[in-house]
Amino acid sequence: MNIRNVLGLPEVLDVKKVIAIQPHPDDNEVNIAGTLMELHNRGCEIVYVTVTDGRAGGWGTVQDPNQIVRVREQEKINAGKMIGVDKHIDLGFPDGGNYDIETLTKRLVEIYRQEKPDLVFTVDPWMPYEAHPDHVKVGRAASSALLFSNNPILYPIETHDVFQVPQIAFYATSYPNTWIDITANFERKMESIVAHKSQFDNETWSFVRLYFAEAASEAYLRISTETKGFAETLKVLAHMELHSVPTTLFS
Numbered sequence: 734m735n736i737r738n739v740l741g742l743p744e745v746l747d748v749k750k751v752i753a754i755q756p757h758p759d760d761n762e763v764n765i766a767g768t769l770m771e772l773h774n775r776g777c778e779i780v781y782v783t784v785t786d787g788r789a790g791g792w793g794t795v796q797d798p799n800q801i802v803r804v805r806e807q808e809k810i811n812a813g814k815m816i817g818v819d820k821h822i823d824l825g826f827p828d829g830g831n832y833d834i835e836t837l838t839k840r841l842v843e844i845y846r847q848e849k850p851d852l853v854f855t856v857d858p859w860m861p862y863e864a865h866p867d868h869v870k871v872g873r874a875a876s877s878a879l880l881f882s883n884n885p886i887l888y889p890i891e892t893h894d895v896f897q898v899p900q901i902a903f904y905a906t907s908y909p910n911t912w913i914d915i916t917a918n919f920e921r922k923m924e925s926i927v928a929h930k931s932q933f934d935n936e937t938w939s940f941v942r943l944y945f946a947e948a949a950s951e952a953y954l955r956i957s958t959e960t961k962g963f964a965e966t967l968k969v970l971a972h973m974e975l976h977s978v979p980t981t982l983f984s
C-alpha cells in the first residue's frame with residue numbers, strides 16, 4: 734500500500750511551494766539542483782533554509798572562519814540564482830558546533846508554519862553510514878518538525894497558526910523510492926555546484942564531477958535502460974509515515 738497515493742498527495746514535480754533545508758551552504762546543489770531547477774521551470778516557489786554557517790569548510794590558506802562564512806554566504810546566493818531560489822533563510826548555527834536537535838526543531842516548526850510549503854526537502858538522517866553530525870541533526874530536526882508542526886500542545890502557537898506539511902523528500906538517501914530525470918539540467922547543475930568555488934573549484938573537481946556524473950547516470954537506469962541520462966534520487970514520504978509505521982523503510 735502506498736500511503737501517499739491513498740492520501741492523494743501530488744508527485745514531487747507537481748507541488749507549488751517547497752522548502753529545501755540544507756545543513757551546509759552547498760548540500761542542496763550537490764543533491765537536488767536538477768530537481769529544483771525543474772520545479773522552478775514549472776513555477777514552483779523555492780525557499781532555502783541553510784542551517785549552519787559553513788565556518789568549518791576551510792580551504793587552502795584561508796584560516797579565518799568569519800571570512801569563510803562570508804565567502805560561503807555569497808557563493809550560496811550565487812548558486813541560488815542559478816537554481817531560481819525565491820527566498821533564503823539562514824539560521825546561522827555553528828558548522829559542526831554544539832547545538833541541539835530540539836532547538837533546531839522548534840525553529841523549523843516556526844518556519845513551516847510561516848511558509849506553509851507543500852513539501853520539504855532535506856538530508857536523510859537515517860542513511861546508515863552518515864557520520865556528519867550536522868547532517869544527522871538537521872535531517873532529524875526537519876523530520877520531527879514535520880511531524881509536530883500541527884501540534885499546538887508541544888509547540889504552542891506564537892506568531893503563526895499550526896500547519897501540516899503533507900510530504901517530505903529526503904536526499905542523500907540509501908532507500909530511494911523516487912527517481913527524477915534531470916538530464917536536461919545536468920550541466921547547469923554542475924555549474925551551480927562549482928558556484929561554491931571555495932569547496933569545489935580546485936584540483937579534485939574533475940574527479941568529483943566524474944563521481945557525480947556516474948552516480949546520476951546509474952540512478953537514471955531506474956527510469957530507462959533504453960536511453961542514457963541523469964537522475965537524482967529521493968525518499969519521498971507522507972507526514973504520517975514518520976511515526977510508528979515500520980513499513981516506511983520499504984515504502
Ligand SMILES: [Zn+2]
Pocket residue numbers: 756757760868
Ligand atoms: Zn553538508
